[in-house]
Amino acid sequence: AIAGLGTLLRSLADPVAVAAFAAGCAFIPALALACGVWSRGPRLFEVIWLFLWYLGSLNHAPGLDVARARSPVVISAWLAAAGGLLALAVVGRGRARRSGRGG
Secondary structure, three states, X not given: OOOOHHHHHHOOOOHHHHXXXXXXXXXXXXXXXXXXXXXXXXXXXXXHHHHHHHHHHHOOOOOOOHHHOOOHHHHHHHHHHHHHHHHHHHHHHHHHHHHOOOX
């Protein structure tokens, strides 16, 4: 979020751009957390994020570029995905605690 602060400040007049920024700020760490909990390492996140970044940010694939999302439906989908990933992380963490492999 700090790295994109300049972009956020520049787009404060555009509520859709601010929502897209918030969706990205929610989705990326949620994806990292869920991948880390379920795979017990960073590699799954690194592969998925590289794929999403390549298709979305680099090649501007519709629906996969959260930074350039301008549709409320797409932004809502990114936010919902972030919520779902956080729920998966909580479930995975609970499973790890019950199985004795997480503290």
